[in-house]
Amino acid sequence: MPPNPRVAKAFRAMRDLGITEDKVKPVLKNLVKLYEKNWDYIEAENYRVLADAIFDNEEAEANQAAQNKKKLDITQESVLEEEAEEQDEPERPLKRLRLKYKGQASESCNNSNRLAGTSLIIPKDEPVELPEVHPQAQSIGMVGATPTDSGTKRIESQHLSRESLDRSKGKQPISPNAVTIQERTGRSQHVGANKSRTNIPTTIESVVVPHQMGLINRGKEALSPHSTKVEKRLESEQASLAVPIEKTVGGQILVQPKEEPFTGDTLDLPLAVIHPETLNNGDSSKGNSSIEEQQEGSEPPLVLEYLGGEVTSDGVPDLSSKTRMNSQLATIPDGSSSELQVASSPMGEVKISLNCNISPERHDFHMPTLDAVVKSVEDRCLRSYKLLDPNFSVMKLMKDICECFLELGSESSNESEETMQVSPRIDLLKKFPTGYPLVSGGTHFHTSDGLCNAQSETRVGLPQTLQLPPPCNGINDSTQPHKEGSHCNGGSHDDDVQNNLDDPNCRSLVVAQQHQLTPDQMRYLHDVFDISKGQERVVISIVNEINSECTPSFHYIPQNAVFQNAYMNFSLARIEDDNCCSTCCGDCLSLSTPCPCAYETGGEFAYTAEGLVKEEFLKECISMNRDPQKHCQYFCKECPLERSKNEDIIEPCKGHLVRKFIKECWWKCGCTKQCGNRVVQRGITRNLQVFMTEAKGWGLRTLEELPKGAFVCEYVGEVLTNAELFDRVSRSPKGEAHSYPVLLDADWGCEGVLKDEEALCLDATHYGNVARFINHRCFDSNMVEIPVEVETPDHHYYHLAFFTTRKVKAMEELTWDYGIDFDDVDHPVKAFRCQCGSKFCRNIRRPSRSRSSSRR
Numbered sequence: 003m004p005p006n007p008r009v010a011k012a013f014r015a016m017r018d019l020g021i022t023e024d025k026v027k028p029v030l031k032n033l034v035k036l037y038e039k040n041w042d043y044i045e046a047e048n049y050r051v052l053a054d055a056i057f058d059n060e061e062a063e064a065n066q067a068a069q070n071k072k073k074l075d076i077t078q079e080s081v082l083e084e085e086a087e088e089q090d091e092p093e094r095p096l097k098r099l100r101l102k103y104k105g106q107a108s109e110s111c112n113n114s115n116r117l118a119g120t121s122l123i124i125p126k127d128e129p130v131e132l133p134e135v136h137p138q139a140q141s142i143g144m145v146g147a148t149p150t151d152s153g154t155k156r157i158e159s160q161h162l163s164r165e166s167l168d169r170s171k172g173k174q175p176i177s178p179n180a181v182t183i184q185e186r187t188g189r190s191q192h193v194g195a196n197k198s199r200t201n202i203p204t205t206i207e208s209v210v211v212p213h214q215m216g217l218i219n220r221g222k223e224a225l226s227p228h229s230t231k232v233e234k235r236l237e238s239e240q241a242s243l244a245v246p247i248e249k250t251v252g253g254q255i256l257v258q259p260k261e262e263p264f265t266g267d268t269l270d271l272p273l274a275v276i277h278p279e280t281l282n283n284g285d286s287s288k289g290n291s292s293i294e295e296q297q298e299g300s301e302p303p304l305v306l307e308y309l310g311g312e313v314t315s316d317g318v319p320d321l322s323s324k325t326r327m328n329s330q331l332a333t334i335p336d337g338s339s340s341e342l343q344v345a346s347s348p349m350g351e352v353k354i355s356l357n358c359n360i361s362p363e364r365h366d367f368h369m370p371t372l373d374a375v376v377k378s379v380e381d382r383c384l385r386s387y388k389l390l391d392p393n394f395s396v397m398k399l400m401k402d403i404c405e406c407f408l409e410l411g412s413e414s415s416n417e418s419e420e421t422m423q424v425s426p427r428i429d430l431l432k433k434f435p436t437g438y439p440l441v442s443g444g445t446h447f448h449t450s451d452g453l454c455n456a457q458s459e460t461r462v463g464l465p466q467t468l469q470l471p472p473p474c475n476g477i478n479d480s481t482q483p484h485k486e487g488s489h490c491n492g493g494s495h496d497d498d499v500q501n502n503l504d505d506p507n508c509r510s511l512v513v514a515q516q517h518q519l520t521p522d523q524m525r526y527l528h529d530v531f532d533i534s535k536g537q538e539r540v541v542i543s544i545v546n547e548i549n550s551e552c553t554p555s556f557h558y559i560p561q562n563a564v565f566q567n568a569y570m571n572f573s574l575a576r577i578e579d580d581n582c583c584s585t586c587c588g589d590c591l592s593l594s595t596p597c598p599c600a601y602e603t604g605g606e607f608a609y610t611a612e613g614l615v616k617e618e619f620l621k622e623c624i625s626m627n628r629d630p631q632k633h634c635q636y637f638c639k640e641c642p643l644e645r646s647k648n649e650d651i652i653e654p655c656k657g658h659l660v661r662k663f664i665k666e667c668w669w670k671c672g673c674t675k676q677c678g679n680r681v682v683q684r685g686i687t688r689n690l691q692v693f694m695t696e697a698k699g700w701g702l703r704t705l706e707e708l709p710k711g712a713f714v715c716e717y718v719g720e721v722l723t724n725a726e727l728f729d730r731v732s733r734s735p736k737g738e739a740h741s742y743p744v745l746l747d748a749d750w751g752c753e754g755v756l757k758d759e760e761a762l763c764l765d766a767t768h769y770g771n772v773a774r775f776i777n778h779r780c781f782d783s784n785m786v787e788i789p790v791e792v793e794t795p796d797h798h799y800y801h802l803a804f805f806t807t808r809k810v811k812a813m814e815e816l817t818w819d820y821g822i823d824f825d826d827v828d829h830p831v832k833a834f835r836c837q838c839g840s841k842f843c844r845n846i847r848r849p850s851r852s853r854s855s856s857r858r
């Protein structure tokens with residue numbers, strides 16, 4: 003029996019961490035048993051459970067060895083004494099690597115079930131072939147994540163996907179401040195819940211990290227899985243270091259506690275809010291003394307409000323960890339419109355945070371730069387305190403900072419370029435004009451370093467800067483003060499947005515400055531202004547004037563990427579010399595006799611000099627879609643699609659259209675990249691926009707008029723085998739549509755019995771391009787898909803390109819006929835209730851118009 007590929011993958015992942023197979027085998031075997039072959043648990047977060055278990059195991063072995071040695075060296079009497087002493091000591095903590103930000107698993111804010119990529123995956127039993135278990139592996143039963151407690155987490159179907167990495171990135175701190183901010187998720191909102199919504203809160207924070215407790219590179223950890231290679235085996239090699247080590251495994255920061263007696267601490271913060279019962283209004287120095295007095299115990303007792311330790315994925319603190327916490331966040335309102343918070347963690351970090359609330363009348367407020375504030379404070383100190391005046395107080399200083407901040411922000415003369423821009427909250431998706439591309443106007447969004455720059459139509463009079471909605475990962479970000487009580491997931495964000503929009507007094511603000519944006523916010527901006535993140539030749543904007551659904555959660559890729567088993571061989575040698583045009587030069591379309599690349603299309607190039615598909619060719623492709631019965635269909639002896647559906651009883655093939663291919667010139671050809679027979683490979687050139695439709699979710703439209711036969715885009719996704727696709731689908735929760743796969747079955751007919759690895763499809767659920775937004779229209783869609791051969795003559799793999807079937811007006815939605823059989827309940831693409839609006843809609847006239855071939 004060939005080795006289970008998942009075992010091999012696990013070995014590979016551990017090898018990347020510097021762990022040898024012999025160490026992995028016994029532990030893995032035990033884990034597989036423990037999780038009853040539910041590999042999802044083992045594979046989740048780049049095999050975190052496995053890595054943890056191995057490290058635990060090693061540590062247990064090391065401890066055991068040390069103890070054995072000790073026992074040999076000392077007398078029986080001293081052993082007994084030691085044991086007696088040990089009984090008085092608190093139990094040592096489990097020295098397993100802890101996943102930082104554990105429990106903050108990002109949640110897609112998209113509550114549509116169309117985004118199967120963020121779905122919970124139902125694990126499936128699989129045969130496991132593993133060598134004999136090593137007796138030492140037994141300790142892995144202590145690994146924290148059990149099938150039960152993992153049951154509520156979202157788990158990706160594959161080893162760490164880019165999507166999960168990016169979501170993780172969104173959770174990672176970008177600065178030490180952000181660590182605390184993120185970890186305080188939801189809490190500061192709670193604390194400030196009584197604040198007027200009309201105030202403009204600003205926050206100044208200062209973080210103190212004592213030297214001896216210094217966090218290594220905190221906040222600067224590489225977020226990519228590569229860091230696992232760089233930092234492999236840190237935990238065992240550096241276990242004796244006096245400082246805690248952060249490491250990344252699979253993009254997640256793992257924290258190894260330093261060797262120290264167990265104090266009941268964890269690295270998870272924050273933990274408590276302290277409300278002083280009495281306040282000394284107006285006197286900031288009294289505020290200071292209240293802290294001291296609190297420490298001295300002379301102030302009235304502080305009310306401790308538990309904030310939680312490990313914050314769960316939905317931002318709710320895990321109360322079970324309460325007893326392990328000793329960090330705290332002290333909130334010391336001073337009775338004015340400012341609020342001071344002091345947070346500390348068991349790691350010794352101390353953070354002072356001062357919230358200044360600007361009254362509603364201060365509509366003219368604009369955000370000064372931090373440099374300007376600091377300078378102003380220094381000037382003020384020099385003036386007021388004459389350097390270390392005996393009355394000098396840090397609390398006063400903090401308050402001065404706050405006041406300077408407000409003063410500078412209110413000075414109308416201070417509208418220098420350095421000024422950070424702040425605007426009333428608007429929702430980009432709601433407020434942007436939909437009739438025009440975001441790239442065509444004159445209103446700018448910009449940040450101080452110019453990294454994020456976009457424009458919008460001037461006519462609508464957008465504010466000069468744009469408010470970022472909360473990041474759509476289910477994590478509340480306290481860098482956004484407006485977010486009291488708002489949650490991106492579960493629709494509360496929408497409510498919040500709506501409330502803000504409806505409330506004319508609402509002045510929730512966010513400083514749109516590049517270095518202050520979290521990765522999630524950056525992603526959001528990228529998505530809104532260019533969903534392709536600069537990876538296409540044109541900017542592709544996204545607008546929503548229908549509802550407040552967040553931008554879809556997926557990774558934009560401009561070209562197909564192979565997932566795992568799909569067999570794609572782009573060997574140049576497979577393109578035979580007489581099937582390409584190595585002797586051509588320039589533009590093949592200008593040749594009097596077409597080059598060999600035109601053989602595939604009957605000796606004529608499929609494209610006109612204008613880059614459009616020729617009328618005749620297009621007509622045939624359209625007819626094939628509209629009247630499949632009239633065209634040649636192939637019925638496989640053993641259909642890979644049916645085989646994937648059910649290996650035991652393989653249903654007869656339902657038929658595949660034998661499609662016409664376009665063959666483009668390619669690398670082996672002598673022509674230039676500008677050759678007229680290279681259209682699809684040059685990518686998207688048309689102005690497209692993703693927009694929210696009334697009834698079909700997101701859709702794609704053109705912002706410019708398109709002539710008939712124009713190339714629009716290709717369908718890009720992960721290249722999967724059908725078996726892999728069905729495996730994914732079977733892991734999706736029941737009833738969840740897996741809406742983004744297309745079969746690459748255009749040539750299955752000519753292949754005899756296709757091997758599993760040759761029966762391919764594209765899945766754009768997690769990775770894809772704009773084509774994933776193209777909605778279906780029965781029969782008279784304005785685009786048709788045409789298979790295009792570029793890199794390989796093997797038609798297992800090809801490009802699926804969309805061309806217009808007629809002239810398409812600017813702003814028209816682009817559609818294609820999925821060829822979906824609305825009756826085929828087993829098909830990986832779940833039939834939906836068609837809202838295409840075509841008078842030929844097959845979903846209405848079922849069953850008479852039901853298509854016999856199912857292409858998607």
Ligand SMILES: C[S@@+](CC[C@H](N)C(=O)[O-])C[C@H]1O[C@@H](n2cnc3c(N)ncnc32)[C@H](O)[C@@H]1O
Nearest residue numbers: 698699700741774775776777778834836837838
């Ligand atoms: C490839 S996706 C298209 C983009 C999708 N609308 C979105 O929001 O991401 C296919 C899914 O879109 C929806 N859809 C596409 N065409 C539709 C139609 N004609 N009527 C209703 N829903 C449609 C269905 O949910 C389908 O599973």
